[in-house]
Amino acid sequence: MTLNNESVNSPVGIFDSGLGGLTVVKAVRERMPKEDVIYYGDTAHVPYGSKSQETILSFTQDAVDFFLSHDVKCIVIACNTATALALPEIKATSPVPVLGVIDAGARAAISASKNYKIGVIGTQATIASEAYTKTLRKLNPACAIYAHPCPLFVPLVEEGWLDRPATKMVIEEYLKPLKMAQIDTLILGCTHYPLLAGSISEFLGPDVKLVDSASSCAEELEGILREKGLLRSEGTGSETFFVTDGAAKFAETGSRFLGRSLQAIKFTPSK
Ligand code: DGL
Numbered sequence: 001m002t003l004n005n006e007s008v009n010s011p012v013g014i015f016d017s018g019l020g021g022l023t024v025v026k027a028v029r030e031r032m033p034k035e036d037v038i039y040y041g042d043t044a045h046v047p048y049g050s051k052s053q054e055t056i057l058s059f060t061q062d063a064v065d066f067f068l069s070h071d072v073k074c075i076v077i078a079c080n081t082a083t084a085l086a087l088p089e090i091k092a093t094s095p096v097p098v099l100g101v102i103d104a105g106a107r108a109a110i111s112a113s114k115n116y117k118i119g120v121i122g123t124q125a126t127i128a129s130e131a132y133t134k135t136l137r138k139l140n141p142a143c144a145i146y147a148h149p150c151p152l153f154v155p156l157v158e159e160g161w162l163d164r165p166a167t168k169m170v171i172e173e174y175l176k177p178l179k180m181a182q183i184d185t186l187i188l189g190c191t192h193y194p195l196l197a198g199s200i201s202e203f204l205g206p207d208v209k210l211v212d213s214a215s216s217c218a219e220e221l222e223g224i225l226r227e228k229g230l231l232r233s234e235g236t237g238s239e240t241f242f243v244t245d246g247a248a249k250f251a252e253t254g255s256r257f258l259g260r261s262l263q264a265i266k267f268t269p270s271k
Contacts, residue, residue: 007073012075012221013039013074014028015077017046019250020079021039021191023212024078024213027215029239033236038242040063041242041254042244049123056081060090074097074230075094076101081122084102084129085126099221102189105211106132117146120133121186157192167196168203171199172203183204184209242265244268
């Protein structure tokens with residue numbers, strides 16, 4: 001695809017393994033209401049967090065192919081796991097700009113932290129990849145990083161168990177070591193975790209800043225579009241959601257992530 005002036009009116013593609021990336025859709029729509037957004041949620045294959053790099057890369061490539069067939073001008077990988085495991089390979093071959101959520105989250109954490117003791121939580125695959133740790137170290141080699149996988153958080157959020165006693169017990173179990181390490185900043189390195197922010201803050205206390213990459217990622221997207229002359233200056237903007245399975249469940253649970261009801265959900269079969 002050649003980028004030209006007509007591409008300004010092309011949509012932005014936002015990808016997630018399921019519905020968690022709707023937090024990024026929300027941030028992008030708030031920041032750039034004139035842009036058209038196409039969302040691709042790979043609900044047939046979620047969760048990615050427990051899968052191998054080979055599988056995650058292949059699913060992510062399918063999403064990119066889908067977006068390119070819809071003539072997007074830019075792709076946002078809103079899924080932390082897909083960003084951690086597939087972004088470099090996807091970037092190397094995509095004809096349109098691709099950005100992930102890890103750089104944005106790491107930069108936001110470095111600017112939020114005062115003592116440079118930074119916690120990172122995410123899926124098993126994200127934490128095992130050390131993608132956040134490496135990015136944070138590049139930004140500030142002196143920071144101390146405490147990374148911990150929290151695999152039970154995704155099902156709890158999908159169940160809507162945001163502040164149940166069971167959820168609070170799981171939060172305590174996972175985050176106790178980070179609290180003891182006296183982190184002052186915690187990266188919520190998974191699309192689902194911002195929904196647990198209230199309960200996580202309650203456990204860690206008000207002095208620990210929680211960083212989620214959705215708003216930093218939207219800011220970075222705006223910068224890329226502006227720099228490339230691809231930012232829309234007029235229009236009302238639209239959103240279309242494609243899922244690879246379970247459109248009805250996506251609509252129901254997705255409204256929790258988006259903070260409003262979802263229109264225009266379409267089914268697209270996975271490869
Ligand atoms: N979207 C994933 C992430 O941000 C969480 C859900 C999954 O495991 O696929 O890491």
